[in-house]
Amino acid sequence: MDGIITHDLVVDPQSVDDFKGKVDPDWCPGCGDYGVLNCLRRACVDLGLKPHEILTISGIGCSSNFPGFFNSFGMHTLHGRALAVATGAKLANHELTVIVTGGDGDGFGIGGNHFTHTARRNVDLTYIVMDNQIYGLTTGQLSPTSIKGMKTKSTPFGSVEPTYNPITSAIMNGATFVARGFSGDVKHLSMLMQMAIRHKGFSLVQVYSPCPTFNHDNDFKFFKTRVKKLEDADHDTSDWKTACEKAMEWGDTIYTGLFFQNKKAEALGDLEPILDKGGPLCNRPLGLSDKQVDGIIARMM
């Protein structure tokens, strides 16, 4: 092991620790993202997944450093672009389990257009957003999910902008699995992640993952007393209207759990005739057959 490398990658993980990446996270002490990382490791162990079967894709941000700390193939791409990269990767090799990890700024701010359309296309991806309601890596500016009135470095007198709601947006955009977890409730979050990975189609897991360094309004304590599981609230996950209503609640009760699932909608890959047979595109031979060549030329004559 060289320099800062803390772990050799385990080929056949049996435990949560075996899903550790080459290096340990460099997040601040107390960062909510640690919990999210542990949950995904747990979920992958429980699902019996192997590191080489998983491709973890992120953008840029504290939370987007995730793939480096996780034992799987990974792509640490551009700020906001993870979903677009992931769509290409998943369609080109649909046998991979593609998991996208990132932050609220990355996904709902700069990447908002991709969020809308990846949900609409129902690409078979699991999208885990570590929502700390702040821009962490850039040292504390307003995020689309920051609460109104919040004082940040870019809103020193308090933000006047309304807050973006990822859950209702995802549902309206056509996402077929929409859940919310809390980084402080590891068991529940890990279960949601497992369900999301198993779901065929676009699944969002928005995770309240507090940033103790830059967001002092919405910290662990804030969520601890407010989160309430939908499972305990007699919620019908096939009903998008009540799902939206419950997602809009932001006060003494903040719901976590599965808001909405559409089990019938087909994922994009399943709707693409060229993926019906022949296996992943990346394994298919390159170049044209004689028959294909003849067809092309005949049409040009």
Added chain:
Amino acid sequence: MAKQFDFALAIGGAAGQGVATPGMILARIFSRRGLHLNAYNAYQSIVRGGHIFLTVRISNDKVYSHGDKLDMLICLNQDTMDRHLHLMEAGGRVAFNSDTVTPGKAADGVQICPIPVKELTGGSRNKVIQNTVALGVITFMLGLDFQVLDNALALQFSRKGQEVLDENVGVARAGYEYAKAHFQSFDESVPNGAKPLALWTGNQALAMGGAAAGVKFYSAYPMAPSTGVLHWMAQNARELDIMVRQCEDEIAVANMIIGAAHTGVRSMCATSGGGFALMTEAVGAAAMMEIPAVFINVQRAGPSTGVPTKTEQGDLWQVLGASQGDFERFIAAPWNALDAFNTIPEMFNLCDKHQCPGIVMSDLLISEGTFSFDADDLNMQPAIDRGEMITEGTANGDYMRYKDTESGISPRAIPGIEGYVHVVATDEHDQDGVLISDEYTNPHKRRRMVEKRARKFAGVDKAMVAPSLEGPADAEVTLIGWGSTYGVIKEAIAQLKNEGITANHLQIKWIVPFHSQQVTEIVTAAKKTIIVENNYSGQFFRYMRSETGLKVDGHIRKYDGEPFMPHHIVDGVKEQMVGNTDHFVPHQEIMV
């Protein structure tokens, strides 16, 4: 070799009057006869109205541009007559619907051919029927048998049912017979070429080049003049197993092909300057993650939205500056449709081998022009070299994606193979993919990784054909161009020869790597040098100067949106040979 037949016909009308259909029917007739064809369509970004002007030039010899002169003008509306009658010279023919168009004053010797469309069509209410009548007239004027048109119409209209076909054949014949009775056909009939030729646009050539290269993932966001690539890909996707995605924006397009390419699929996208601007961050990402992918920028007149339907070579600096930082990527500007076709597989092999992005620069002139080609000239199954790629097997865990090798090229394992687990990153990373910033940055590692990537390009200019001089070495003047101006410069040089000026030709295709040494040798040995560019500021001249320190003697630049015609360059060279100027901007005579 038979006597040279060189004929150009233009059809003008408003958008919505159906200029394209008769144009395509004629183009197909000509190419099937084995004639070489070069067609340029001048149009605007509107669906109805405006002015469309399609020039179709044919010859039994190769044609490299849409030429200088018009032999026949078809006016579908008054506007066309008013705009272009003055272009017609003695021996030319001007045909028009005499019910709706009044002829202007023509030069002596121009034959005016009024066609009473209403009378010939029995008052048909079909608004585009005049186009078919015109086809009949043209067929007669060109000395072709009516049967030739009959066959072509059958092909065009058979899908629309017998009734439509019958109507079209009927009025075409009426037009043919009317012309026979009233007009004089051209002295020379359209000859037959050696063998039937096919037709394509440059965009189709680019798309077919992608298919031949083994592209399995293509994404795009529509933008003229690049959209033809998307249309071809979409049309052929199912048959060729190509995943085609229309994305939410060009940012998604570029990032999606990178995701697909990372899994080992050859991936490509095309756009125009505005879309390419949105893609640029991803170009650098591909370079940093060392993922091969091909980006096509089909230039149009800028800046900004610019003139969407007009041509320009104005994006060179944009492409050179695409994405922040210092990184390795290929940039090529093919010379014509066939070259564009061949460039794509070549570019993919280079990008795969060197694990980096490649950018192909086309422009409206190549991409939307229609050209004949000999199907036997196409290599649809070119050699495919994927470079050092690991697609199977197992490793024992010490795999390093960015291993610092002598060549700088690190064997690339695709995701999914056991034991090769790694993370690629747009942040600077060490050999094993671990971010350098994860250890408070390490200047020595940073330097090593910059040098590793740079080493991939050491001596890379030997991987492609270096530029060379066409024409006599001791010519009085050397014309220098890049990309799509190849054909028009070549034809200008032939004309100059007839006027007693010997010129030779240096055309550049590879922008990066730039063959500085070869270019320097050629340019310093030249008696007089003139650079021809389809832009205002001499982007290529300034780039060449920055790479070689070379100056040139003169410039010919055009930036009105329309492509050069050969005589524009001839005029510019003549002016400069007598010392009238060293910077010539030709006047565009055809107002479109």
